[in-house]
Amino acid sequence: MTDTVISSASKEVVIGFERPFVMIGERINPTGRKLLAEEMKNDDFSRVEADAIAQVSAGAQMLDVNAGIPLADEPALLAKAVRLVQSVTDVPLSIDSSIIEALEAGIDAYQGKPxxxxxxxxxxxxxxxxxxxxxxxxxxxxxxxxxxxxxxxxxxxxxxxxxxxxxxxxxxxxxxxxxxxxxxxxxxxxxxxxxxxxxxxxxxxxxxxxxxxxxxxxxx
Known part of the structure; x- marks a missing residue:
């Protein structure tokens, strides 16, 4: 039996063969969401906060956080998004980027095992x-x-x-x-x-x- 343990500062989620299905909310992603991308570029994270709370309320046990916006400072945006989401929810996060510097920044900002x-x-x-x-x-x-x-x-x-x-x-x-x-x-x-x-x-x-x-x- 293989158990994958993901954690926030206060909550643990276990993914495993005999474990319940784990839902990962993926709304916090500016790809294809022009309004969210523009807001994040302008340091407005109110929609990120609202999406985080709404997804957890709807049953998501984890959240994916992505800040991939062309020509933006993705490491800084991802770190800020991670800190914000962790301040308003207690679920573990998936830190999502194809940019290694952004992943490093997100990990540094994160509390727990992402x-x-x-x-x-x-x-x-x-x-x-x-x-x-x-x-x-x-x-x-x-x-x-x-x-x-x-x-x-x-x-x-x-x-x-x-x-x-x-x-x-x-x-x-x-x-x-x-x-x-x-x-x-x-x-x-x-x-x-x-x-x-x-x-x-x-x-x-x-x-x-x-x-x-x-x-x-x-x-x-």
């Missing part, structure tokens, strides 16, 4: 992100794509996940602290995607012993 979102199978990304995960003692989302992109073949996505888990172990990161995103392909693009991802999740659990996460609405 989930880092994310690392991929690209060698350059592995070498940048995994040392930070190991140093901070965080857990990490492992996304099953690499330099070749997202494969429709579940065996290829499994192999990418296996590569990431192995690399994480090499950096001293426990398998329990790697949560694999097997990448749900929309049914509109591939009719067998739903059944395929269930088989892949089972294989990841049985063969690699890892927990998984995915965007539930992606399959639609």
């Amino acid at each position: 989930l880092i979102n994310s690392v991929t199978g690209e060698q350059e990304v592995l070498e940048r992100v995994l040392p930070l995960v190991a140093k901070s003692g965080a857990a990490v989302v492992a996304i099953s794509n690499d330099e070749t992109g997202i494969s429709e073949d579940p065996d290829v996505r499994f192999d990418v996940a296996k590569k990431i888990v192995s690399a994480a172990n090499d950096f001293g990161i426990q398998t329990a602290d790697v949560v694999v995103d097997p990448l749900v392909i929309p049914i509109g693009a591939m009719g067998t995607a739903g059944r395929q991802v269930f088989r892949l999740v089972r294989r990841l659990r049985d063969e690699l012993g890892v927990n998984t996460t995915c965007g539930a609405s992606n399959v639609s």
Whole structure:
């Protein structure tokens, strides 16, 4: 049995095979939300605060925090968002960025053990992100794509996940602290995607012993 423990300053969430489903709210993300992006750039975090409170009230057990805004100071914005969200909620956070400096700033601002979102199978990304995960003692989302992109073949996505888990172990990161995103392909693009991802999740659990996460609405 594999348990992934994520914590805030006062609350712990455990992701595991025999554990209840964990919902991660993802509204705090300026991508595709022009008004939120503009507000955050102008140091207005009122919508971030409102979204955090609303998602927890709706049942989210964790929150993902992203501050990816072009031409903005993402490290500073992410650190401020993390501190604000932790001041108004007690749930653990997923710190979300593709910029290593932003991840560092978010981790430095965080109280507890966060989930880092994310690392991929690209060698350059592995070498940048995994040392930070190991140093901070965080857990990490492992996304099953690499330099070749997202494969429709579940065996290829499994192999990418296996590569990431192995690399994480090499950096001293426990398998329990790697949560694999097997990448749900929309049914509109591939009719067998739903059944395929269930088989892949089972294989990841049985063969690699890892927990998984995915965007539930992606399959639609």
